[in-house]
Amino acid sequence: MICDICGKNPATVHLTEIIDDQMNELHLCEECAHKKSAQMEQQFGLSDLLAGLAGFEKQKDEKEGIALKCPNCGMTFKDFKKIGRLGCGECYAAFRSFLGPLLKRIHGSNLHCGKAPGSRIAKLTRRKIEPGETRAAPGQDTVAELRIRLQKAVEAEAYEEAARLRDRIKELERTAHQEGKKE
Amino acid sequence: MRLNDLLTHTSEWLKGTGPHSDIVISSRLRLARNIDKQPFPHWSSKKQSKSTLEACREAAGKSDLIRKMTIFVLEDLDTVDKQFLVERHLMSYEHAQKTNSKAVIVDEDEVVSVMINEEDHIRAQVMQSGFNLPEAWNVINKVDDALAKELNYAFSPEWGYLTACPTNAGTGMRGSVMLHLPALVMTRQINQVLAAIAKLSFTTRGLYGEGTQATGNFFQISNQVSLGQSETDIIQNINNLIRQIIEQESQCRETLMNSNRGMLEDKISRSFGILKSAHIITSQETTELLSLVRLGCDLGIIKDINRRHVNELFLLIQPAHLQKIENKKLTSQERDIKRAELIRSKLSK
Numbered sequence: 001m002i003c004d005i006c007g008k009n010p011a012t013v014h015l016t017e018i019i020d021d022q023m024n025e026l027h028l029c030e031e032c033a034h035k036k037s038a039q040m041e042q043q044f045g046l047s048d049l050l051a052g053l054a055g056f057e058k059q060k061d062e063k064e065g066i067a068l069k070c071p072n073c074g075m076t077f078k079d080f081k082k083i084g085r086l087g088c089g090e091c092y093a094a095f096r097s098f099l100g101p102l103l104k105r106i107h108g109s110n111l112h113c114g115k116a117p118g119s120r121i122a123k124l125t126r127r128k129i130e131p132g133e134t135r136a137a138p139g140q141d142t143v144a145e146l147r148i149r150l151q152k153a154v155e156a157e158a159y160e161e162a163a164r165l166r167d168r169i170k171e172l173e174r175t176a177h178q179e180g181k182k183e
Numbered sequence: 184m185r186l187n188d189l190l191t192h193t194s195e196w197l198k199g200t201g202p203h204s205d206i207v208i209s210s211r212l213r214l215a216r217n218i219d220k221q222p223f224p225h226w227s228s229k230k231q232s233k234s235t236l237e238a239c240r241e242a243a244g245k246s247d248l249i250r251k252m253t254i255f256v257l258e259d260l261d262t263v264d265k266q267f268l269v270e271r272h273l274m275s276y277e278h279a280q281k282t283n284s285k286a287v288i289v290d291e292d293e294v295v296s297v298m299i300n301e302e303d304h305i306r307a308q309v310m311q312s313g314f315n316l317p318e319a320w321n322v323i324n325k326v327d328d329a330l331a332k333e334l335n336y337a338f339s340p341e342w343g344y345l346t347a348c349p350t351n352a353g354t355g356m357r358g359s360v361m362l363h364l365p366a367l368v369m370t371r372q373i374n375q376v377l378a379a380i381a382k383l384s385f386t387t388r389g390l391y392g393e394g395t396q397a398t399g400n401f402f403q404i405s406n407q408v409s410l411g412q413s414e415t416d417i418i419q420n421i422n423n424l425i426r427q428i429i430e431q432e433s434q435c436r437e438t439l440m441n442s443n444r445g446m447l448e449d450k451i452s453r454s455f456g457i458l459k460s461a462h463i464i465t466s467q468e469t470t471e472l473l474s475l476v477r478l479g480c481d482l483g484i485i486k487d488i489n490r491r492h493v494n495e496l497f498l499l500i501q502p503a504h505l506q507k508i509e510n511k512k513l514t515s516q517e518r519d520i521k522r523a524e525l526i527r528s529k530l531s532k
């Protein structure tokens with residue numbers, strides 16, 4: 001088998017990578033695999049995900065994680081580690097102690113602040129964006145909305161998110177103050 | 184609408200219109216959604232997958248917006264038809280692989296498509312021509328609301344929409360912008376740009392998704408983070424990044440035109456010449472040459488063909504499209520001949 005990248009050397013390294021929603025098998029030579037792994041470190045692929053999990057396991061009791069099982073779909077934590085996919089929405093609650101830190105590692109935050117399904121309202125983000133708009137329009141993130149998010153963040157002990165929101169509130173209050181002066 | 188109707192029809196996103204359509208081909212948003220308590224597709228039994236499909240189909244039938252679209256159940260389609268939908272970017276390559284109660288709902292303009300039983304129960308997608316994520320959001324938000332009215336989604340106030348892979352949790356949203364960056368590639372500045380993008384936790388991939396190689400100077404840039412930012416924040420972050428890349432590509436094009444116009448005209452005209460005269464041509468070579476022809480249209484070096492026709496050719500020269508046009512199975516060698524024929528006829532008009 002020949003390397004997928006350079007097409008010259010024999011492939012000795014076999015990788016599965018996930019980019020966006022595509023799973024790819026890669027067969028690479030030593031040299032290209034080396035370059036590729038440097039590149040992959042900057043992406044959140046499956047390998048990163050599982051490396052992340054391995055890290056948490058050291059901190060947590062390994063047996064505790066392995067014994068976890070989702071009561072709704074029967075997926076065990078071991079299954080999840082092997083497959084890299086959860087079994088159902090309830091798995092998130094079942095593996096909560098591991099997923100919280102994992103989500104934070106993947107996304108830099110583990111607190112949702114986007115849309116919610118209609119019945120469970122949080123209409124904060126439902127706003128029409130004008131074509132070509134790049135910056136938040138006035139009135140999008142109102143201080144009141146941000147304060148709600150801040151409170152949620154503090155409750156969830158998401159302190160980095162909370163700090164970001166606090167700065168944003170300060171900034172908004174300052175500009176509001178300045179605009180008030182101008183008028 | 185029948186599948187074959189799509190053949191005579193230019194997808195909305197290929198029209199070559201919309202903001203910055205010289206550099207930005209298309210803007211795409213997709214939302215991942217799952218039904219509460221139902222096992223995700225990879226973890227579902229055949230029976231469960233079937234019930235997911237039925238639930239989604241029923242929900243679609245109740246919505247005024249989605250009812251008028253067409254649903255294709257993949258079990259009813261042959262390999263070429265499935266590949267045809269992939270080539271039109273109406274569904275993913277993965278979705279075409281195994282058939283376990285999979286389906287895709289497509290609207291007539293090919294702006295909206297909804298994959299059922301892909302990695303998540305629902306993957307809704309909206310494609311717009313040019314640089315226009317905000318409009319894509321307006322459309323996909325309505326599609327999502329319509330489905331949410333009928334389906335109970337797996338959702339947690341803390342972690343948002345719950346998805347099969349934790350990398351999609353939160354908003355479940357991925358925004359992708361397809362860029363044509365020939366000048367950055369020619370001047371070898373592209374690697375710097377790509378390295379900078381990767382540092383910002385965005386990903387880049389090629390035109391047709393498979394592998395990471397970018398053929399024809401096409402790059403698709405997507406956000407990685409889907410949790411902790413609102414949909415509007417995510418769109419704004421992508422927009423800010425894309426704006427910078429557009430600016431860099433424009434500057435590079437200008438520099439090339441000022442300092443290397445002769446070389447550029449030569450390269451572009453030769454590419455046009457090969458396409459107009461070849462009798463056997465692979466899709467890879469075609470894509471590379473068409474990329475330069477497209478640049479020629481953007482720069483006013485080629486005047487006898489417009490961008491929309493070039494865009495159309497990118498679509499038509501692909502394997503399943505050629506086979507649909509000929510209405511029979513073709514080997515790879517046969518396709519290379521038919522492809523050359525098609526290109527000659529389209530470019531000589």
Ligand SMILES: [Zn+2]
Pocket residue numbers: 003004005006007008009028029030031032033
């Ligand atoms: Zn190699």
Ligand SMILES: [Zn+2]
Pocket residue numbers: 070071072073074075086087088089090091092
């Ligand atoms: Zn589960």
